[in-house]
Amino acid sequence: MVCLAYIAKSEYVSTGTEWREMDNEKNFTLRVMTIDDYDDVFALWNSISGFAIRSIDDSREGVDIFLKRNPSTSVVAIADGKVVGAILCGNDGRRGCFYHVCVLKDYRRHGIGREMVAFCMEALRKEHINKVSLIAFTKNDVGNAFWNSIGWTKRLDLNYYDFTLNTENIIAFIDN
Numbered sequence: 283m284v285c286l287a288y289i290a291k292s293e294y295v296s297t298g299t300e301w302r303e304m305d306n307e308k309n310f311t312l313r314v315m316t317i318d319d320y321d322d323v324f325a326l327w328n329s330i331s332g333f334a335i336r337s338i339d340d341s342r343e344g345v346d347i348f349l350k351r352n353p354s355t356s357v358v359a360i361a362d363g364k365v366v367g368a369i370l371c372g373n374d375g376r377r378g379c380f381y382h383v384c385v386l387k388d389y390r391r392h393g394i395g396r397e398m399v400a401f402c403m404e405a406l407r408k409e410h411i412n413k414v415s416l417i418a419f420t421k422n423d424v425g426n427a428f429w430n431s432i433g434w435t436k437r438l439d440l441n442y443y444d445f446t447l448n449t450e451n452i453i454a455f456i457d458n
């Protein structure tokens with residue numbers, strides 16, 4: 283398991299396993315997400331205003347399938363004994379993808395999002411994946427500010443296409 287803990291920004295503490303980050307006010311750790319995290323992660327998703335939750339893809343069974351195909355690249359952030367952040371991250375053998383990147387509201391702006399992204403990108407590199415992408419709704423000002431600020435490229439030269447293969451995979455938007 284990969285974890286790192288920082289006591290203050292840029293200072294770490296080794297805990298025997300590997301830890302990721304903490305800071306002075308909001309100590310947190312990162313580790314690979316497993317299906318045992320599902321209930322906590324699902325509750326987190328349901329607290330995120332604007333999130334689109336899909337009835338099949340985001341069910342326990344759907345997430346289990348995803349994590350079985352991608353067992354080492356998704357992440358949870360733990361603080362105060364609970365899951366406060368998560369990214370579903372996988373790849374198709376060529377490109378990486380991120381889904382449901384989120385941090386619990388009270389824990390934002392402490393570097394958790396940035397560190398989770400770094401954690402997943404490192405996990406993808408270990409799988410020899412050379413590029414990663416994600417979808418951000420155009421009206422998601424916070425999400426777009428985040429991706430821009432951490433150095434991701436907003437593509438203006440392409441259109442996103444999709445096709446629904448299963449109409450029973452119904453979307454519910456979280457409106458908190």
Ligand SMILES: CC(C)(COP(=O)(O)OP(=O)(O)OC[C@H]1O[C@@H](n2cnc3c(N)ncnc32)[C@H](O)[C@@H]1OP(=O)(O)O)[C@@H](O)C(=O)NCCC(=O)NCCS
Pocket residue numbers: 330382383384385386389390391392393394395396397417418419422424425426427428429431432
């Ligand atoms: C986007 C999100 C994951 C960021 O998590 P976070 O832990 O707050 O992010 P970080 O603290 O690592 O922020 C890194 C940088 O992103 C930028 N940023 C983050 N939130 C921002 C905001 N609300 N407004 C402007 N810039 C922001 C800042 O430059 C920040 O660095 P700084 O705090 O040193 O100024 C979190 O706000 C969230 O869960 N939002 C709701 C879900 C969502 O929109 N997800 C993205 C879907 S595409």
